[in-house]
Amino acid sequence: MQRITITIEDDLLAEIDAAAEARGYQNRSEIIRDLARAGLQQSTEDTAQTGQCVAGLVYVYDHAARDLSKRLVQEFHGHHDLALATLHVHLDDNNCMEMTALRGSADEVKHFADHIIAERGVRYGRVVMIPTGEGKQGKVRKHGHRHG
Numbered sequence: 001m002q003r004i005t006i007t008i009e010d011d012l013l014a015e016i017d018a019a020a021e022a023r024g025y026q027n028r029s030e031i032i033r034d035l036a037r038a039g040l041q042q043s044t045e046d047t048a049q050t051g052q053c054v055a056g057l058v059y060v061y062d063h064a065a066r067d068l069s070k071r072l073v074q075e076f077h078g079h080h081d082l083a084l085a086t087l088h089v090h091l092d093d094n095n096c097m098e099m100t101a102l103r104g105s106a107d108e109v110k111h112f113a114d115h116i117i118a119e120r121g122v123r124y125g126r127v128v129m130i131p132t133g134e135g136k137q138g139k140v141r142k143h144g145h146r147h148g
Helices: 010-023 028-047 068-078 106-118
Strands: 052-062 083-090 095-105 122-131
Touching (some): 052 106
16 A cells, blocks of 8 residues: 545545544545545446437536636637537636536547546536437437437
8 A cells, every 4th residue: 555645625625524424434544545446436437438428517616726717718619519508607706617518429528528627726527428329210200390
């Protein structure tokens, strides 16, 4: 086993400590190891998806973080083919939340979402991917408008 040093915001550490106490962990290392394992497991399950999908990307970020807004805008413009629409919400004096609808191949959507979530200043992020089943024959329905 190796010893490492990490930097964690005070409020996140308080949440980890509260969870450790509520679950009966003896120390921070044990809960952080378990949380890391759970996160890696979830990441493995998320990356297993293939084919076309739609997705919802939700993230909270510090709007005052150095050049973060500019970097996010550049990322979205660089991937305009994936992003369908974004909703921006001011949560408080320091935090904003954005929810973006994405569409594309699962690997491209996942890569893009992971990159946004990993940006310095993004405090929380989650992507939910839903396969569209493109390429499968579906039931044909007649109605007054077209899709896609």
